[in-house]
Amino acid sequence: MMSDFELVSTSDGLIEERVKVDRKRFEQMLGENSTIGCDADSFFQRVMSSTNTQIMWPPKLKPGTKSKKDPHVRITGSPNSINAAKEIIFEQLDTRRNRVTLKMDVAFTDHSHIIGKGGRSIQRVMDETGCHIHFPDSNRTNTAEKSNQVSIAGSAEGVEQSRCRIREMLPITLQFDLPLNNGLHSPPTLDPQSPQLQAIQQTYGITITFRYDGSKCNNNSYFASSRIITVAIRGARSHLFGLRQGLSVLIEYLTGFRGNTIIVPLTMTIDVAVQHHSFIAGRANCNLTSIMQSTGATITMPDNISSKTTIALRGPNFESVYNAWQELLGHLPLILIFDLKEGQDLDPTQVTRLMEQMRQISILIKPKQRQNTKSIVVRGPEKDSRLLFEVRKQLLKLDDEALAPIDQLKQSKQQQQQHQHQLLRPILEQQQQNILSRQGQQQVTALQQQSQPFQQQQQQQSQQQQQQQQQQQS
Numbered sequence: 001m002m003s004d005f006e007l008v009s010t011s012d013g014l015i016e017e018r019v020k021v022d023r024k025r026f027e028q029m030l031g032e033n034s035t036i037g038c039d040a041d042s043f044f045q046r047v048m049s050s051t052n053t054q055i056m057w058p059p060k061l062k063p064g065t066k067s068k069k070d071p072h073v074r075i076t077g078s079p080n081s082i083n084a085a086k087e088i089i090f091e092q093l094d095t096r097r098n099r100v101t102l103k104m105d106v107a108f109t110d111h112s113h114i115i116g117k118g119g120r121s122i123q124r125v126m127d128e129t130g131c132h133i134h135f136p137d138s139n140r141t142n143t144a145e146k147s148n149q150v151s152i153a154g155s156a157e158g159v160e161q162s163r164c165r166i167r168e169m170l171p172i173t174l175q176f177d178l179p180l181n182n183g184l185h186s187p188p189t190l191d192p193q194s195p196q197l198q199a200i201q202q203t204y205g206i207t208i209t210f211r212y213d214g215s216k217c218n219n220n221s222y223f224a225s226s227r228i229i230t231v232a233i234r235g236a237r238s239h240l241f242g243l244r245q246g247l248s249v250l251i252e253y254l255t256g257f258r259g260n261t262i263i264v265p266l267t268m269t270i271d272v273a274v275q276h277h278s279f280i281a282g283r284a285n286c287n288l289t290s291i292m293q294s295t296g297a298t299i300t301m302p303d304n305i306s307s308k309t310t311i312a313l314r315g316p317n318f319e320s321v322y323n324a325w326q327e328l329l330g331h332l333p334l335i336l337i338f339d340l341k342e343g344q345d346l347d348p349t350q351v352t353r354l355m356e357q358m359r360q361i362s363i364l365i366k367p368k369q370r371q372n373t374k375s376i377v378v379r380g381p382e383k384d385s386r387l388l389f390e391v392r393k394q395l396l397k398l399d400d401e402a403l404a405p406i407d408q409l410k411q412s413k414q415q416q417q418q419h420q421h422q423l424l425r426p427i428l429e430q431q432q433q434n435i436l437s438r439q440g441q442q443q444v445t446a447l448q449q450q451s452q453p454f455q456q457q458q459q460q461q462s463q464q465q466q467q468q469q470q471q472q473q474s
Helices: 023-030 038-053 079-093 110-115 117-129 156-168 195-204 235-257 275-279 283-295 318-330 348-357 382-395 413-423 428-432 438-473
Strands: 003-007 016-021 054-056 072-077 101-106 132-134 147-154 173-181 209-210 213-217 228-236 266-271 297-298 310-315 333-339 362-366 373-383
Touching: 003 209, 016 079, 023 038, 023 079, 023 318, 038 054, 038 079, 072 079, 101 156, 101 297, 110 117, 110 318, 110 382, 147 156, 156 382, 173 235, 173 318, 195 209, 195 235, 228 235, 235 318, 266 318, 275 283, 275 333, 283 297, 283 318, 310 318, 318 382, 333 382, 348 362, 348 382
Parallel strands: none
Antiparallel strands: 003 016, 016 072, 054 072, 101 147, 101 333, 132 147, 173 228, 173 266, 209 213, 209 228, 266 310, 297 310, 333 373, 362 373
């Protein structure tokens, strides 16, 4: 691994040091309209004149390139002169001032979904946040042990935004048991490719599968001798409203009862590395107890002697099990890593005081080999991510840096309503020609009726927005 500093002795007795600088800020210096206050030539000429050093820097670095590697500058002079030059350079271009690494826990089974086809989904996140996001290489082979850890490197603001985006991209799978031949409702079509189920899936952006004995089945013949089958419905966290509505419509179609007149227990699972089970459970399972009391869901952890990683959540309705799943995610471990300034010493009492104030946060100091600096590792639950950045802010004395942004998943009510309308725009006109059965036609009519209130709500919202704009203009 290349270090931030490299020393070379020259023939005239001077020292040449190769120093890494922050790429983003250096690109701004090279730009025509520098936001730093001076261009690269003027800046380095001033440093050389004031410190009696010679500095070489890459003048042809292309701003906006996809490379995330930090460039180096070469400083030649006496040891004292080089130190003086570095102090001035780092005031503007220190990589450690803005660069951090955030490590989060994401179930390895969800990695491919988040990465997207050809890596397009995660590349979009990296482009928007300016971060590099790394998924474990071991997950590419079937023989290697799987890892849930995802590493994000970039600015403090960028890595927190990336974390929120990754959480927003998580797929959600809900399961429930469906009793057959119960005498209350004639068995419906259990083929996901049937016109009725296709209408539900396409309208609400979900995927429906039926399983018996752990295997996927796509037609009624598999269930001829079965009294109970498992129904799985999969959607995206970013399309939460569509998932919830689609689930309600599906239950009504399969059981003959409206979702609010029948209790269908739902199950969700989350994959957590065994070494983190005690962390998320809390002391004496206090975290699990709190979640179950507040949501009404039941959380089942694997046995301590088992190497299983799956945690099951079961609740009486969607809100119960989803809220429990969401709270459990907030207790997953989150690690923030950053470097101290060169030569900076920490007051041990300050570190102790921070850990006492933020009881769920731990701080570890690690000296970096062959470098005159230390690395700080801050660990805590993901729900307290802002506290991790607050620790960094205080240890580095970054009074001018704002706290990490609030979780972007907490959309405003207006944004949620707009999103709901987009999800519920029916594509049923094209489906009506293909749905010939009476039951299928009834399903289409029901879906259209459910869409009407949301369309009316959207029209009212648009009128209110226009009135607000007119008032602001006046």
